Structure formats: structure tokens, C-alpha cells
Amino acid sequence: MTLNRRTAVIGSAIMAPVADEARSLEELLFDVSQAAMKDAGLTADEIDGIVVASNDQFDGRAIAVMAASGSVGGVDRDILSTPSASEHAFVMGVLRVASGQYETHLVVSWSPVEASSLSEAQRLGADPYFHRALPLDELSGAALQASAVLAARPEAADLAKRLSARNRANGKQAYPGVAEEGSGAAATAGRWPIEKDMVSPPVLGAVAMVIASEDCVARRGLDNVAWVRGMGWATEPGFLGDRDLSTAPALEEAARRAYAEAGLSDPRKALDVVELTDVSPYQELLAYDALGLSGKSKWRDDVLSGVFDRGGDLPVNPSGGVAAINPVFCTGLIRIAEAARQVQGKAGRHQIDNARTALGHAASGFAMMYQTVLVLGQNKDGALA
Amino acid sequence: MELLKRREAWNITYTHALGETASWFYVQIRDNAKIYGRRCGKTGRVLVPPRAFSDQTLEPTTDWVEVGPGGRIETFTIVYEEFQNLPPPPYAFGYVMLDGADTAIGGFFKGVDLTGAAKAAELLKVGTRVTTKFAEQRQGDMLDFWFERA
Amino acid sequence: MSAPRVGIIGIGQSAFKARRDDASYPDLVREAVNQALTGAGLGLDDIEAIVYSLSPDAMVGIGNAERLGVDAVGGRNKRFLRINTGGATGISSVAAAYYHIAAGACDVVMTAGADKVGECGDSQTVLNKIWDPTYERPLPLGTITMLAMSGIRYADKYGMTQEDMARVVVKNRRHASLNPNAHLRKEVTVDEVMASRCISWPIKLMDCCPQSSGGGAMVLASEKYIKQNRLDAVWITGVGHCSETYYLGDRMGRGFTADHADAYALRNSFQRAYKMAGITDPRKQVDVAELYAPFSNTEYHSIEAADLADPGGAVAGVNEGRFSIGGQIPVNASGGTLCTNAIAVTAMIRVAEVALQVSGRAGGHQVKGARIGIASGNGGDHQFFGTMVVEA
Numbered sequence: 001m002t003l004n005r006r007t008a009v010i011g012s013a014i015m016a017p018v019a020d021e022a023r024s025l026e027e028l029l030f031d032v033s034q035a036a037m038k039d040a041g042l043t044a045d046e047i048d049g050i051v052v053a054s055n056d057q058f059d060g061r062a063i064a065v066m067a068a069s070g071s072v073g074g075v076d077r078d079i080l081s082t083p084s085a086s087e088h089a090f091v092m093g094v095l096r097v098a099s100g101q102y103e104t105h106l107v108v109s110w111s112p113v114e115a116s117s118l119s120e121a122q123r124l125g126a127d128p129y130f131h132r133a134l135p136l137d138e139l140s141g142a143a144l145q146a147s148a149v150l151a152a153r154p155e156a157a158d159l160a161k162r163l164s165a166r167n168r169a170n171g172k173q174a175y176p177g178v179a180e181e182g183s184g185a186a187a188t189a190g191r192w193p194i195e196k197d198m199v200s201p202p203v204l205g206a207v208a209m210v211i212a213s214e215d216c217v218a219r220r221g222l223d224n225v226a227w228v229r230g231m232g233w234a235t236e237p238g239f240l241g242d243r244d245l246s247t248a249p250a251l252e253e254a255a256r257r258a259y260a261e262a263g264l265s266d267p268r269k270a271l272d273v274v275e276l277t278d279v280s281p282y283q284e285l286l287a288y289d290a291l292g293l294s295g296k297s298k299w300r301d302d303v304l305s306g307v308f309d310r311g312g313d314l315p316v317n318p319s320g321g322v323a324a325i326n327p328v329f330c331t332g333l334i335r336i337a338e339a340a341r342q343v344q345g346k347a348g349r350h351q352i353d354n355a356r357t358a359l360g361h362a363a364s365g366f367a368m369m370y371q372t373v374l375v376l377g378q379n380k381d382g383a384l385a
Numbered sequence: 386m387e388l389l390k391r392r393e394a395w396n397i398t399y400t401h402a403l404g405e406t407a408s409w410f411y412v413q414i415r416d417n418a419k420i421y422g423r424r425c426g427k428t429g430r431v432l433v434p435p436r437a438f439s440d441q442t443l444e445p446t447t448d449w450v451e452v453g454p455g456g457r458i459e460t461f462t463i464v465y466e467e468f469q470n471l472p473p474p475p476y477a478f479g480y481v482m483l484d485g486a487d488t489a490i491g492g493f494f495k496g497v498d499l500t501g502a503a504k505a506a507e508l509l510k511v512g513t514r515v516t517t518k519f520a521e522q523r524q525g526d527m528l529d530f531w532f533e534r535a
Numbered sequence: 536m537s538a539p540r541v542g543i544i545g546i547g548q549s550a551f552k553a554r555r556d557d558a559s560y561p562d563l564v565r566e567a568v569n570q571a572l573t574g575a576g577l578g579l580d581d582i583e584a585i586v587y588s589l590s591p592d593a594m595v596g597i598g599n600a601e602r603l604g605v606d607a608v609g610g611r612n613k614r615f616l617r618i619n620t621g622g623a624t625g626i627s628s629v630a631a632a633y634y635h636i637a638a639g640a641c642d643v644v645m646t647a648g649a650d651k652v653g654e655c656g657d658s659q660t661v662l663n664k665i666w667d668p669t670y671e672r673p674l675p676l677g678t679i680t681m682l683a684m685s686g687i688r689y690a691d692k693y694g695m696t697q698e699d700m701a702r703v704v705v706k707n708r709r710h711a712s713l714n715p716n717a718h719l720r721k722e723v724t725v726d727e728v729m730a731s732r733c734i735s736w737p738i739k740l741m742d743c744c745p746q747s748s749g750g751g752a753m754v755l756a757s758e759k760y761i762k763q764n765r766l767d768a769v770w771i772t773g774v775g776h777c778s779e780t781y782y783l784g785d786r787m788g789r790g791f792t793a794d795h796a797d798a799y800a801l802r803n804s805f806q807r808a809y810k811m812a813g814i815t816d817p818r819k820q821v822d823v824a825e826l827y828a829p830f831s832n833t834e835y836h837s838i839e840a841a842d843l844a845d846p847g848g849a850v851a852g853v854n855e856g857r858f859s860i861g862g863q864i865p866v867n868a869s870g871g872t873l874c875t876n877a878i879a880v881t882a883m884i885r886v887a888e889v890a891l892q893v894s895g896r897a898g899g900h901q902v903k904g905a906r907i908g909i910a911s912g913n914g915g916d917h918q919f920f921g922t923m924v925v926e927a
Contacts, residue, residue, distance in 0.1 A: 004539075004639035024404030024669060027437045034443075044443050049776075056619075057598045060399035062591045062664035063621045066781050066915040070440025076792060076803065078776040079919070080627055084587070084601055084617035091616060092631060099637035101774075101811075116398040124598035128393045129559055235615040238602040253612045365602055370615070388556050393596055401668045430790045434670045440780050441792055459787035460795065462683035463736040464675065469657040471675040478674055479684055482788040489784035491674045502736050511691040527673040 002261060003098035006214040006380050008225035009340040011040025016205025016327045016334065017178060025059070025112055028206050029071035033108055036208035037073075039346075041220075047210075048102040050079040053089035053109040055329045057121040060114055072108045072208070086111075086207070086333035087362030087372040091233050093211045103216040110206040111329035118202050118328060125366065127238075138279070138328070139199065141240060141366030143191035146282035148245035150193050153285075153296055157193060159303045160281035164198045164323060167278060170310055171320020174350035178325070194280045198323065205327020207334045214380060226340035226358070229384065230264065230375035232257030240367060251290035251363070251371040258359075258373040259292075262384055267292045267359070270384040271314060271375075273342045273352045275335040276361035278321040283368055287361060291373070310350075318342075318350040332362025336374050343376045357384050406437045409449075415525035420517065421449045422486045433486040453483035454517040455535060460489075461509045463499055475499040481515055481532050492517075496533040508534065540758040541636045542768030543925065545575030545645075546887045549749030551718040551875045553653040560595050563649035564607035567750030567880075571645065575754045575766070579609030583641040587617040588628035588648030588751070590879045590914070593661040595651055608647050608752075614640075620776075621665070621914025622678075622827065624648070625751065625883025626921035630774050632755045642760040649750030650877035658746055658878075665916065667781070678829065679743060681783065681916055683735040686832035688787070688796035690737070693847030695832065697737050699854065701728035703831035704741050704873065706859050711870025713860075713899035718747040718875040737832070744829035744876035751880035753887055769894045773814065773909075773924030775807030781918055798833075801840035801911060801920040808909070809842075812924035817842045822905040823865050823892045824858075825885035827913045829872045838866060841909060841922075860902060868892065868900045882912025886923055893927040 013035035018028060037044060050072055054064040061067055065074075065081035072079070082088035086109030093105035115121045122137040134140075150156050190196040217225055232254035236243050255267075264270045274293070278284040285303075288294040293314065294302040302308065308316040317323075319338045322331045339360030341347045347355075360374040377384060403411070406423065413419045422433035423446035430439065431450045438445050461479030464471075477499055480489035494515070499505045515532040523529040547570030549555075555563060572578060585608045587601040597603060601617040604610075614635075620627040625648065632644040652658050659677040666672045689695055705725055711717035723741060731740040761768045777800040779793045780786065786795035793799030805817075814820050824841060828834035835849040843864055844852045852858055858866040867873070869888040872881050889908035891897040897905075906927045913920055 002639065004637070021402045022405050023437075024402055024407060026667075026669075027404050027406070030438050030443075055599070056592055057397065060397070060401060060664075060668065062593050062661055063619065063915055065620065066665055066918060067667040069778055069915075069918065070781050071438075073443055074778045075440045075780050076800065077778060078807075079620075079778050080631065080776065081619050082616050083592075083619045084599065084615075088616035092634070095631075095634045095638040095640060098639065099634050101634075101637065114399045114401050116400070120397050121598065124395060124592070125602065127597055127603050128391050132393065233614050233616070234612050235602075235605055235610050237611050238605045242606075250612055365599065369602060390556070395593065395596070399668070403669055407669050428790060432785070434784075440782075441785070459784070460684040460687045462680050462687065462738075464680060464734070465732065465736075466679075466734040468659045468663075468675070468677065470660050471663065471677070476675070478680070479687075480784045480787055482784075487789040488782065488791070489787040491671055491676070491784060493674075502733055506736055511688060527670060 004100060005098055006227060007094050007097045007211050008217050008227045009209055009376065010212045010222055010225045011036050011210040012208065012337040012340055013039055014207045014334055014337050016325050017203030018205060026067055026071045029068050029108060029110060032206040032208045033072040033106060036106065036210050040210035042104060042210060044073040046104060047073060047106045048104050049096055050074055050077060050106045051082060051089040051092045052079065053082045053086045055083060057124055058115055058118060058329055059112055072106060085364035085370045086330040087336060090209065090333055090336055091231065091372060094228055094231055097211050097213045103213050105211045106208060107211065108208040109330035109333045111327040113202050113204050138366060139191050142279045142283060143194045144240060145245040145367040146193050146280055149282045149286055152246040153299065155300050156282060156285055159285060159299055160198065162303060163281035163284055166309055167317055167321050167323035170318055171324020174319050175325060198280050200323060200326040202326055202328045205330055207330050207337050209337055224344050226343040226376040227380045228374060229377045230258035230262030233372040236369045245367055248286050248290040248368060251287060254371045254373045255291050258375050262375040264375060264384045268314060270357055271359050272355040272357050273318065274314060274316045274359045275319060275338040276316060277332055277335055277363040278317060278323055279363060279368060291361065315352050318352055332364050332372065335362050336360035339374065339376050343378055404437065406435050410435050411525035414529050415523045418519040419451055420453050420483060422452050424448050424450055430487040431485060432488050433483060433490045450485055452485035456481040456483040456515050458509060458511055458513040458515055460511060461494060463502055463505055477509060493531040495531050539637065541633050541755055541771050542758060542761050543753055543771065543890045544756050544761060544766050544768045545571040545754030546890055547571035547752040548716050548884055548887055550716050551747040551749035551877055553746065553748065555651065555748045560600060560649060560651055561603050561607040563750040564604045564647055567649065567752035568608055568647050571752035571754050577754065581643055582609060582645045584614035584635050584644045585610045586628045586632040586644065586646040587615065588625050588646055588879055588883055589617055590619055590621055590624040591661055594655050594658065594878055608645060620919040622878055623882050623912035623914030623919045623921045625880045626886055626910060626912030626923060629753060629883055629886045630776065630921055633771055633774055636755060636757045642757045643754065645752060645754045646883065647752035648879045650879035651748045652746040652878055653748045679738055680735045682830045682833055683738045685795050685917065686737055688794065689832060689836060692796045695835065695850050697729060698725055699850050700742055700831040701725040702853055703834045704728045706853065707867050707871050707873045710860060710868050710900055711874035714869050717870040718745050738830055742831040744872050747875050747877040749877045751883045751887060753883060769890050770926050771923055772926050773808035773812030775804040775922045776920065777804040778919050781916065783916060797846065798836040798840040801837060804920040804922040805841050808922040808924050814924060821864055821907055821909055823868060823889060823902045823908040825869060825871065825888045825910045826866055827872050827882055827885055827911050829876055831873060837911060860900065865902045868902050882921065885910040885912060886925065889925045893925055
């Protein structure tokens with residue numbers, strides 16, 4: 001799958017966690033969209049299309065794109081919405097620009113914490129036919145998957161603790177003061193085997209990214225962009241019981257497609273940094289396997305060797321990941337934004353030196369149901385090893 | 386073949402941050418029985434209800450402008466059907482461009498006999514002058530005021 | 536560089552009814568999917584990606600209900616995402632599927648969905664929740680009241696009576712009586728419409744769309760795939776989307792971009808689709824139109840936004856029979872949204888019906904010789920508009 005033309009991330013803005021209540025959600029979306037366009041060096045008039053993503057039940061609005069549309073510049077403009085996942089907005093944006101009918105796209109996602117219970121809102125995602133009576137929210141789904149992983153690989157328990165500590169440390173370094181507050185472990189009950197300090201309580205967040213075509217990049221003479229070298233996305237089936245939760249076939253498929261498009265055969269060699277959606281450290285381990293970074297039998301050796309630590313050969317989640325800051329619905333798009341910023345040298349305090357090629361992994365839904373993989377690079381073409 | 390059904394109700398409460406702009410607007414209604422709009426920095430258009438930015442120009446709004454109490458009906462409807470969780474019919478509501486505003490704000494129309502629809506519609510037709518009435522006890526929300534024919 | 540051509544090779548739609556107690560929500564999706572695949576002569580394995588069409592979750596009572604639709608569309612391990620633009624969702628989903636192919640990502644993409652609006656309890660309650668809690672939620676806004684207010688402004692601006700509106704209903708019901716998939720198929724007279732009870736002045740019960748349950752699906756393919764496999768296809772030659780301000784009150788007063796009486800963004804959306812399709816004179820070039828109009832009065836500004844009549848001219852056009860089967864440009868030969876509205880897929884059915892028309896497969900409601908058709912979808916508070924041009 002080589003798209004008809006190349007696309008690149010030329011700007012982004014991440015606002016998470018957002019602590020102040022001085023802004024309404026619409027005002028926050030206005031700010032994050034303006035910030036991303038500014039970062040990209042574009043005005044709203046230069047945006048050809050927009051794709052947004054949010055969850056109606058989190059937002060408390062039955063068609064969330066309505067009130068948000070004006071904020072992100074959607075009036076008199078072409079705007080779509082992909083409520084399935086924040087990362088799907090990015091996928092749709094890339095496809096529309098690659099089609100040749102759009103030169104630029106703005107992609108925006110957000111996740112408020114105004115619902116009396118996000119857990120309750122998530123539970124509405126369980127079907128009323130068989131599963132609604134169960135306490136099945138996203139953390140439970142992750143826990144069920146974690147227990148499957150643990151059953152398959154008992155060493156995962158210790159490794160999970162270690163990864164959790166590493167992610168928290170990364171978060172403190174990347175977003176000091178902010179990530180620390182977010183890691184109020186007492187606020188989030190664990191679900192065995194996921195322990196309390198392995199996950200962060202939900203926070204308000206928003207993220208916006210600007211995608212441009214290769215023609216637009218050339219015309220504007222932009223020299224610091226993150227090229228989309230490969231993009232893959234896939235889904236698991238809807239019923240957890242239909243899946244072997246100790247595996248992640250949809251992620252393997254998404255990675256296979258992204259790597260094939262990028263011409264990448266050895267991810268450990270080719271990638272300089274990875275931002276993955278660590279719903280919990282158990283999901284992080286599964287992602288290592290499915291992304292071809294570390295097979296299950298190698299987990300112990302690799303994790304203990306420090307190769308995935310911030311100072312290691314292939315840093316994972318230098319931003320601290322979801323463990324550090326958890327704006328639930330838009331965490332996927334944030335991973336892609338973090339990966340793009342690494343490639344652009346805009347990752348600030350958590351910049352990895354010489355990050356030429358980055359992987360952004362987004363997962364959404366119960367037990368990583370939707371999987372999306374982006375390979376981003378400094379060069380439009382050329383080998384990625 | 387016995388076909389079963391299951392009853393489910395969605396029950397989540399939301400506490401939405403209104404932000405500074407909307408909050409100030411409602412405080413003026415609650416405390417002073419006054420309605421204000423915000424001027425778009427680029428076109429000068431006074432937006433009522435107020436917003437921090439104009440979605441037409443994507444520019445921040447600048448100053449507060451007091452509007453009303455008089456105004457003009459821009460559109461209306463009269464509801465005769467009962468809908469769950471909405472008020473018992475009949476009732477009339479619609480949009481009014483208050484004096485000094487460039488956009489219209491929603492509200493109920495009261496003081497018109499709604500039993501004869503055509504007659505009532507004539508009394509509420511587009512262009513009719515109205516005035517804003519405020520409740521004695523106000524909470525700081527849209528139901529603190531309504532419109533009556535001037 | 537020009538994008539590859541994208542064709543429609545399979546269509547599935549339910550015979551829409553008020554309730555489908557015999558089928559779960561995923562069952563309805565599967566029903567439409569099977570039809571579309573059969574029509575295309577393909578199996579689930581041939582589908583490379585799915586775009587799932589689903590509007591407010593609250594209508595089906597399941598959060599992110601598309602997840603339950605994954606198996607119904609054979610989506611395991613496949614590329615899958617969902618679109619929601621309110622009532623326009625169905626046409627936006629077809630557009631999203633189009634972009635998968637136009638981008639060069641896939642050769643065969645399916646879009647599918649279903650709705651069970653009749654099971655919802657009260658669709659207007661859900662639809663009240665689409666309004667912003669900051670300013671408009673306390674008002675008893677719903678789609679009926681919102682579009683009644685549009686009708687009031689249209690009438691004030693151009694002239695329109697309730698009898699005129701009734702003639703739209705009579706036209707569409709006559710068309711629906713010829714369409715076995717339509718929900719409301721019983722013909723009515725102007726007198727019967729006028730005698731139906733007032734819901735929200737000036738809209739009466741018979742001026743309103745029904746709450747329908749059923750599914751829809753379409754299979755799209757690249758020109759390369761179609762030629763290689765010698766498939767029958769009709770072509771999507773124009774696609775456009777455009778949006779208005781969310782604030783109803785901003786579409787009134789002074790200095791507005793859009794008047795709530797009209798459908799400004801729909802007009803813009805059609806302009807984009809027409810430009811892409813090379814349509815310069817719609818009144819001469821368009822043979823058939825499926826325009827999303829859930830209430831009789833909204834058909835007028837939709838016809839005008841499609842430039843099939845001058846602003847304010849659609850009323851006379853309908854009254855003269857211009858837009859009936861047998862007239863110059865039949866609008867909603869299927870009966871349209873007024874006779875069938877399964878919200879999540881209604882706008883997809885508009886495209887499906889136009890595709891059936893230009894391929895000569897519309898059966899009893901076929902418009903003779905139709906070769907170029909247009910479709911539209913509306914979503915949000917008359918806010919999001921998607922349009923398409925489909926040609927033989």
C-alpha cells in the first residue's frame with residue numbers, strides 16, 4: 001500500500017493535562033487548533049479540510065462534532081468526524097491529503113472529564129445483549145487482557161512494575177510538575193493484575209495536528225517536517241470473548257502494513273524512538289511483541305537490559321506515555337504527535353538525540369481493540385534500515 | 386418463537402465548564418437582569434449569546450455590549466406535541482435579535498394565546514417587536530428571561 | 536495529478552420498517568452487507584477496508600456501537616474506522632470510503648451501518664442533546680422545531696404555504712408507493728396532510744419523516760479493480776462537504792454568512808461536487824436527485840441549494856410537477872428521507888438510490904434514461920452537508 005502521494009506532519013499542539021476551568025471545551029479547542037496552525041505556519045484559510053474525533057458519551061453531547069466544529073475552524077469548510085478513535089482522524093486526514101484533493105488537513109481530538117463517571121460512560125460501550133450487566137469499562141478490559149498476558153508469561157508481573165516505574169520517571173522528566181500531579185495513584189483503583197500506580201486518572205486534554213501534502217511542503221520550502229513513511233490500522237472483533245487477549249493480531253497486521261509501506265524490515269534497527277499507547281504496562285509488553293520490538297520470550301532480557309529506557313538504544317515513551325498523562329480518548333493521537341515532534345526535534349525536554357525515525361502507536365477501545373501504527377521519518381524517501 | 390427485549394436507560398450527569406465568557410454573561414443576567422453580547426474583533430458584529438471568539442472569522446471577540454431589552458423576532462415555532470423530557474405543550478419559542486445585537490438569541494415567547502395556531506403564528510411572525518422579561522428569582526441561565534410582544 | 540476513478544459496485548438496503556424486533560443491531564448491518572456483497576459478486580474476504588456509518592450512539596443505545604458491527608462487516612484484522620456527521624453520516628461514510636481508494640490505499644472498500652431509531656424510545660429527546668449545554672440545551676430544541684423555524688423564515692422570505700408543503704408530502708409518498716424498501720408507502724392527499732395534527736408550527740405530523748429501522752451498505756472499488764474483474768459499476772465523479780455555524784441565531788440578524796431559511800453550506804457543498812464532476816448547468820445536466828429532506832419544507836431549500844431552481848423558486852417547481860417522476864428532474868424518486876429515515880444510514884441510501892437510478896436498476900421508481908444523479912446528506916443542526924455526483 002503506497003499512497004498516491006506523500007504526506008507529512010508539519011505542525012502540532014498538545015494541551016494535556018488542562019487544569020484550569022476558565023475555558024469552556026469549545027474555547028480550549030479553539031486554542032489548541034490555533035496553536036497547531038501557528039506551529040505549522042498556516043492560517044485557517046490555508047486549511048483545506050478538517051477531521052475531528054471525540055466521544056459523545058465523554059463529551060455529554062449527542063453529536064460532539066457540532067459544538068466543536070466552529071472552534072476548530074469548521075465553518076464554511078469541509079469537516080468530518082471519526083468518533084471511533086482519535087487516531088482514526090489522523091488516518092482519515094492522511095488519506096484525504098494523499099488523494100490529491102486536499103493540500104492540507106487539520107486533525108483535532110479531545111477528551112473532557114465533565115462526566116460524573118467516565119467508567120459509566122465507557123460501560124455504555126458494552127452491548128446490552130450480553131455484556132452490559134458486567135462492570136466492563138476500559139480499565140476492566142485492559143485488566144482482562146493483562147491477566148491473559150500474565151497467564152501466558154508469568155514474568156510479566158515484575159516487568160510491568162519496572163515499566164511502570166520507568167514511565168513515571170520519564171513523565172516527570174518530560175512534563176515536570178504536571179505529570180506528577182497526574183500520577184495521583186490513590187485516585188485510580190487498580191484492577192488485578194493492573195496495580196494502582198500503573199495507571200493515571202483521567203485528565204482533560206486536547207491535541208491538534210496539521211498534515212500537508214508533499215507538494216505543499218515543497219511549495220512552501222518546509223524543511224522540518226515528519227514524513228508519513230508508513231501507516232497501518234486494523235481492528236480486533238468486538239466481543240472480548242472472541243479474542244485471545246494474550247495476543248494482538250490487529251496490531252501485528254497494522255504494523256506489518258506500516259512497515260511494508262515504509263520499507264522497514266527490522267524495527268529494532270530502523271526506529272530511533274517509539275511512542276506507544278501503554279494502557280497499562282501489560283499492554284506495553286504486548287505491543288513490544290506485536291510491533292516486532294521484543295518477542296514474548298525476550299521480554300525479560302530486553303526490559304532488564306534497559307534497551308527501551310530513555311538512555312537505551314530504542315527509547316520507548318520518553319513522554320511518559322499514558323502512565324504519566326491520561327486524557328483518555330485522545331491519548332492515541334497524542335502518541336502520534338509526540339512521535340512526530342521527536343522527528344522534528346520539537347520534543348523539548350524529552351527530545352531523543354538523532355531521532356530520525358519514530359513510531360507512533362495508538363490503541364483504543366476495550367483491550368486495544370483498534371490498533372494504528374505510524375512510521376514517521378525525517379526524509380521523504382530513502383532506506384530506513 | 387419468543388422474542389425478548391431488554392430495557393436500558395443512560396444515566397450520566399455532566400458538569401460542563403462554561404468558561405469566563407458565558408459565566409460573565411449569566412452573572413449579569415442573574416444579578417442585574419441585563420443581557421450582553423461580545424463584539425467580533427474583525428467585523429464588529431455583536432454576537433449574542435456571547436462567545437470568546439467568532440467562528441466566522443476565528444478572531445477573538447473584544448468588548449462587551451449591552452443589548453435589548455427590545456428586539457425583533459427572527460423566527461419562531463409553536464409546539465403542540467408532547468416529547469419526553471421537554472415541556473408540556475403548547476409553547477412557543479424562537480430567536481430574537483435584541484437591539485444592539487447582530488445575531489439572534491433563543492428564548493420562549495409568552496403572553497400569546499396559542500390555542501389557535503394560525504392566529505398565534507400571525508402574532509409571532511418574523512419582524513414582530515418584542516421586549517425581554519426577566520424572572521423575579523434568577524439562577525443565571527437561559528430560562529431567567531423570555532420575550533413578550535412589545 | 537488526477538485521482539483514480541472510484542466506482543460503486545454493490546448496494547444493500549433493508550426494507551425499512553418502524554421496528555425490527557426480529558433482528559439485533561448487528562444483524563441489521565449484516566443483512567445489508569450480504570445484499571451489497573451479493574450484488575458485487577464478492578465475499579467478505581475481498582473487502583480491504585471498512586468505513587462504518589453510525590450517527591449518535593444514543594439512538595442505538597450502545598456507546599461506540601460500531602465495535603459490535605466489526606464482525607457483521609467482516610472487519611476482523613482489517614482497516615476499520617467510523618464516521619459521524621449527524622444525519623449526513625451515511626454520505627460522509629461513502630465519501631470516506633471513496634478517499635481510501637482515491638488515496639491509493641485500497642482497491643475495494645465497503646461502507647455499512649444500520650439504525651434502530653424506532654427502538655430509541657424518543658428520538659427527539661436524544662436529538663435535544665445535540666445542542667450545546669452552554670446556551671441552547673435549556674431550550675426545547677429538536678430537529679423538528681429547528682427545521683420548523685427554518686420553514687418560518689423561508690416562508691417569510693419567499694412565500695410558502697402549508698398546502699405547498701403538503702404537496703411535497705403527496706409527491707414523495709407517491710414515489711415511495713413504488714419503492715418496496717421505503718418505510719411509509721401509503722399515498723396521501725393534500726387534505727389528509729392538512730388534517731394531520733400540528734407538531735411544531737408549521738410542521739404537521741405528515742410533514743415529518745418516520746423513525747425507521749434497517750441497514751445500508753455499499754461496496755466501492757477502484758477503476759483498475761473494476762476493469763480487471765470486468766464488473767458493472769457506476770462512478771462517483773463529484774464529492775463535497777461543507778459546514779455552517781453551529782449557532783442557529785447566527786444564521787439570522789445582520790452580517791450572517793448563512794440564513795437559516797436557506798441551505799448555504801449545502802449550496803457550497805454542491806458547488807464543490809459539481810466542480811469536480813464538471814457539471815456547469817445542473818438544471819440541464821442532472822437527471823435525478825436524492826436530496827436529504829426529513830421535513831417537507833426542507834426539500835425546497837435543498838432543491839435550490841442544488842441549483843435545480845432559483846432561490847424561492849422550488850415551491851412553484853414542486854407545484855408544477857417539475858420534480859416528480861415524469862417531470863424534468865425527479866427529486867426523491869425513492870420517497871426520500873420524508874418516507875424513510877434510519878438516521879445512521881439515511882444519507883447513504885440517498886447515494887445508493889441515485890446509483891440504482893443511473894444504473895437502470897431502480898425498479899418501480901426508475902427515472903427513465905437517468906445517467907447523472909446527485910445526492911445530499913444533512914447533519915447536526917442543519918450544519919454539516921455532504922454531496923455527491925454519481926454517473927453511469
